[in-house]
Amino acid sequence: MRKTKRAILISLFLVIAMFIAACSGSSTEPDQNDTAAEDFDLKADEKYSPPVEMMSVKSVDATVKFLGDNDIHNNIWTRTYADKLGINLKYLWVVDASQYSQKLSATVMSGELPDVFVVNSLLFKLLYDSEMIEDLTDVYEAYASEKTKDVMEQDATALPVVTLEGRMMGLPLTDASIAGAPLLWIRQDWMNKLGMAPPQSMQDVMEMAARFVKEDPDGNGLDDTFGLAMSKDLWSAYGGLQGFFNGFHAYPRIWIERDGSLVYGSVQPEYREALAALQEMYKRGEIDPEFGVKDAVKLSEDIANSRVGIEFGVWWNPYHPLNLSQANYPDAYWQAFPIPSIDDKTAKSQYSAAVYSMIVVRKGYPHPEAVMKMINLWTENFLQDDTDQKLRDAYLGDLDNPDVIKYKYTDFHLWEPNNMLTAHEKLSRALARRDPSGLNIDESQRYQIIAAYFDQGIKEAWVEVATNGENGAVSILNEIARDRGMLNRFYGAPTQTMSEKMAALHTMEEEMVIKVIMGEPLSEFDAFVNEWYSLGGEDITREVNDWWKENRN
Amino acid sequence: MKTKQREKWRRELPLYLMLLPPVLIMVVYAYGPMVGNVIAFQKFLPGKGLFGSEWIGLTNFTYIFGMPNIVSVIRNTVFIAFMKMIAGIIVPVTVALLLNEVVHSSFKRTVQTIIYLPYFLSWVILSGILITILSPSEGIVNQFLGYLGIRPVFFLGDEKIFPFTTVITDVWKNFGFGTIVYLSALTSIDPNLYEAAVIDGAGRWQQTWHITLPGISTTIILLTVLSTGNILNAGFEQIFNLYSPMVYSTGDIIDTLVYRMGIDNYQYGPATAVGMMKSLVALLFIAASNKAAEKAAGYRVF
Numbered sequence: 001m002r003k004t005k006r007a008i009l010i011s012l013f014l015v016i017a018m019f020i021a022a023c024s025g026s027s028t029e030p031d032q033n034d035t036a037a038e039d040f041d042l043k044a045d046e047k048y049s050p051p052v053e054m055m056s057v058k059s060v061d062a063t064v065k066f067l068g069d070n071d072i073h074n075n076i077w078t079r080t081y082a083d084k085l086g087i088n089l090k091y092l093w094v095v096d097a098s099q100y101s102q103k104l105s106a107t108v109m110s111g112e113l114p115d116v117f118v119v120n121s122l123l124f125k126l127l128y129d130s131e132m133i134e135d136l137t138d139v140y141e142a143y144a145s146e147k148t149k150d151v152m153e154q155d156a157t158a159l160p161v162v163t164l165e166g167r168m169m170g171l172p173l174t175d176a177s178i179a180g181a182p183l184l185w186i187r188q189d190w191m192n193k194l195g196m197a198p199p200q201s202m203q204d205v206m207e208m209a210a211r212f213v214k215e216d217p218d219g220n221g222l223d224d225t226f227g228l229a230m231s232k233d234l235w236s237a238y239g240g241l242q243g244f245f246n247g248f249h250a251y252p253r254i255w256i257e258r259d260g261s262l263v264y265g266s267v268q269p270e271y272r273e274a275l276a277a278l279q280e281m282y283k284r285g286e287i288d289p290e291f292g293v294k295d296a297v298k299l300s301e302d303i304a305n306s307r308v309g310i311e312f313g314v315w316w317n318p319y320h321p322l323n324l325s326q327a328n329y330p331d332a333y334w335q336a337f338p339i340p341s342i343d344d345k346t347a348k349s350q351y352s353a354a355v356y357s358m359i360v361v362r363k364g365y366p367h368p369e370a371v372m373k374m375i376n377l378w379t380e381n382f383l384q385d386d387t388d389q390k391l392r393d394a395y396l397g398d399l400d401n402p403d404v405i406k407y408k409y410t411d412f413h414l415w416e417p418n419n420m421l422t423a424h425e426k427l428s429r430a431l432a433r434r435d436p437s438g439l440n441i442d443e444s445q446r447y448q449i450i451a452a453y454f455d456q457g458i459k460e461a462w463v464e465v466a467t468n469g470e471n472g473a474v475s476i477l478n479e480i481a482r483d484r485g486m487l488n489r490f491y492g493a494p495t496q497t498m499s500e501k502m503a504a505l506h507t508m509e510e511e512m513v514i515k516v517i518m519g520e521p522l523s524e525f526d527a528f529v530n531e532w533y534s535l536g537g538e539d540i541t542r543e544v545n546d547w548w549k550e551n552r553n
Numbered sequence: 554m555k556t557k558q559r560e561k562w563r564r565e566l567p568l569y570l571m572l573l574p575p576v577l578i579m580v581v582y583a584y585g586p587m588v589g590n591v592i593a594f595q596k597f598l599p600g601k602g603l604f605g606s607e608w609i610g611l612t613n614f615t616y617i618f619g620m621p622n623i624v625s626v627i628r629n630t631v632f633i634a635f636m637k638m639i640a641g642i643i644v645p646v647t648v649a650l651l652l653n654e655v656v657h658s659s660f661k662r663t664v665q666t667i668i669y670l671p672y673f674l675s676w677v678i679l680s681g682i683l684i685t686i687l688s689p690s691e692g693i694v695n696q697f698l699g700y701l702g703i704r705p706v707f708f709l710g711d712e713k714i715f716p717f718t719t720v721i722t723d724v725w726k727n728f729g730f731g732t733i734v735y736l737s738a739l740t741s742i743d744p745n746l747y748e749a750a751v752i753d754g755a756g757r758w759q760q761t762w763h764i765t766l767p768g769i770s771t772t773i774i775l776l777t778v779l780s781t782g783n784i785l786n787a788g789f790e791q792i793f794n795l796y797s798p799m800v801y802s803t804g805d806i807i808d809t810l811v812y813r814m815g816i817d818n819y820q821y822g823p824a825t826a827v828g829m830m831k832s833l834v835a836l837l838f839i840a841a842s843n844k845a846a847e848k849a850a851g852y853r854v855f
Binding site for chain 2 (some may be wrong): 094101102104105108109111122123126127129130131132232289290292293365439498499503504507508511516518531535
């Protein structure tokens with residue numbers, strides 16, 4: 001009963017905290033950062049005169065907060081688009097990120113499209129087939145600035161994703177592909193407490209999980225810890241299983257090259273080995289018996305409550321949810337490690353082309369180039385090394401209000417694929433010689449935070465140390481980019497059979513994985529492989545290989 | 554003759570006007586969307602519209618029957634819906650009969666209010682509560698079972714138990730409403746009948762059996778007939794909020810499948826085909842049970 005009471009107390013506390021946060025977000029206090037767009041000297045393309053209207057739709061998540069009386073319809077970005085470019089950006093609707101794709105699906109169905117909007121690749125294909133979106137090939141050639149072109153072409157997989165039958169039908173929202181590669185996160189403080197060394201192999205990981213369960217690493221005297229963080233979202237960015245599978249040389253849900261053609265990772269024999277290992281762990285009580293109904297939120301509660309010490313996830317996990325451990329237990333420290341291997345072959349972290357979503361323009365919208373101007377405004381001003389501090393504070397977010405992330409007010413932002421790794425190299429060199437000169441603003445901010453951790457003992461700063469520090473997660477991404485990575489070889493638009501059947505096949509896979517982990521015989525996996533091929537997998541494999549013949553280089 | 558006709562019109566006109574809004578609502582929200590059923594026979598592309606998309610005959614139907622999980626989905630739907638129907642009659646009738654025997658009216662009203670409360674909560678909220686209280690490790694229900702020496706039951710994660718969990722929680726949410734309907738039906742029974750029965754020497758059970766139940770049988774039949782139309786409605790809102798991949802094999806129902814196909818994966822054609830078949834089956838059922846009700850009790854809804 002005590003536990004239930006505590007759970008109620010905690011949830012009550014969360015409600016109050018959310019309430020306070022909500023109130024402070026909409027406080028009427030005058031805000032110094034709420035400056036008009038004219039105050040800044042931005043590089044911008046030619047302004048429309050008279051102004052043009054642009055209707056869009058927007059998803060917002062819990063991290064989108066505003067200062068003063070700004071809101072999603074009226075903020076520094078909307079004002080800048082109006083003042084500098086003469087584009088009046090309006091939203092048909094604004095919904096929570098979790099409902100965006102459903103709401104958009106209904107909007108598309110109604111036939112009343114917004115002028116400019118962000119879609120996923122499945123909807124992208126449908127809109128193309130429906131002839132509902134504008135061909136942007138010429139717009140890109142004529143209007144994309146040099147920097148924009150550089151960003152969109154840095155990663156060779158970005159443009160193919162938005163190119164259908166030779167025409168560019170959307171603009172890729174680029175990011176670093178490598179950012180999606182899984183890493184192994186371990187509670188360093190627990191590991192030290194039990195006198196263990198960093199795992200050299202998957203066997204070590206499993207042994208560590210067993211000891212984390214049995215030896216009460218958090219020292220609260222309760223038998224309340226699990227070995228491995230997992231939730232029902234099997235392939236989530238945190239608590240996902242890709243990393244575990246990669247340790248067994250299995251590559252769930254990506255296409256890998258084998259004997260001269262592309263094969264699907266989820267139906268290869270290595271997958272079975274990884275499943276068997278997970279099943280064993282479950283049997284020994286090292287996996288939360290409720291993982292199958294836990295969603296990401298519940299899993300982050302476990303992490304916050306120090307109930308788990310091993311997690312497979314991506315490089316930014318310390319920002320969320322791993323920061324929650326440290327917030328509750330000041331000495332908690334998560335350290336990233338490369339994925340270890342089950343045998344003497346080096347394990348490779350899997351990752352896919354980073355373009356999951358693209359910007360499209362409704363067919364018939366009179367100003368398709370307007371979106372290009374908005375993207376140029378972003379790349380020319382905010383993806384440059386010499387962006388000044390005032391500009392960054394006003395448009396991206398400032399350290400005084402760390403939870404107000406202003407670039408999220410606009411969908412027209414994208415990231416430079418190569419930037420993360422080069423920036424980390426610069427930062428590491430600076431940290432080694434204890435000299436921040438030569439760093440740009442972004443890097444020197446990180447430098448200061450990391451220095452604060454070591455010099456002033458500010459423990460909250462571990463987040464930056466664990467990600468961008470010398471031995472942080474990004475340094476491992478560097479290794480992955482060199483020779484420890486496994487890139488998804490398929491990065492085209494979904495093929496015909498893929499759009500029709502992949503969802504059902506994914507569901508089948510998920511069901512099978514959860515059941516086998518929870519104790520059903522491994523023959524379920526063999527049955528799944530057979531069914532996968534007969535229920536569409538064979539056609540998909542053929543289509544993917546047809547695509548590959550045309551696009552391999 | 555003519556004046557009589559006009560007189561009649563003047564008298565009835567307000568009634569027709571009052572009927573107009575519901576008829577309009579039915580046309581707009583129930584009959585209008587039926588046109589959309591043509592999507593079931595198309596390779597529907599939103600840009601081409603309802604009549605511009607390519608007609609592909611029954612391809613969508615062959616597609617859905619080729620889907621790996623379609624049989625279990627239909628089976629789950631019928632099973633869960635049928636159980637809900639049966640429990641949805643038995644529980645409220647029993648509770649109404651019991652409450653009817655309660656003498657203290659304040660107690661009776663308190664109980665009525667309490668059991669009616671969950672009816673007003675949406676499944677989104679209730680499912681959050683249920684997931685917490687049914688948790689095998691921390692949930693209050695399993696802690697209670699633990700005191701009785703029963704091993705924790707995974708109500709929402711065990712595929713054998715999940716369908717029953719949905720039925721029981723659904724009854725818990727809705728039986729308050731049914732109880733009130735039956736209680737009001739009970740008040741319409743002529744008290745003289747009970748007095749006469751007592752004089753004839755009938756006991757409590759005999760009164761219930763021969764007076765109370767026949768007295769509300771029309772209401773029971775009416776509600777049953779209306780609910781058979783729901784034989785393929787296993788409760789989207791509830792299941793969508795409670796299920797997980799762990800229980801797809803017994804918990805995935807037609808509506809959740811249609812939702813995932815149509816809204817998440819843009820397979821508008823197949824999703825419409827499934828929805829349309831569902832409506833046809835429901836129509837058959839409701840017509841059949843209407844006939845059955847007429848035969849059995851001499852009562853028909855339409």
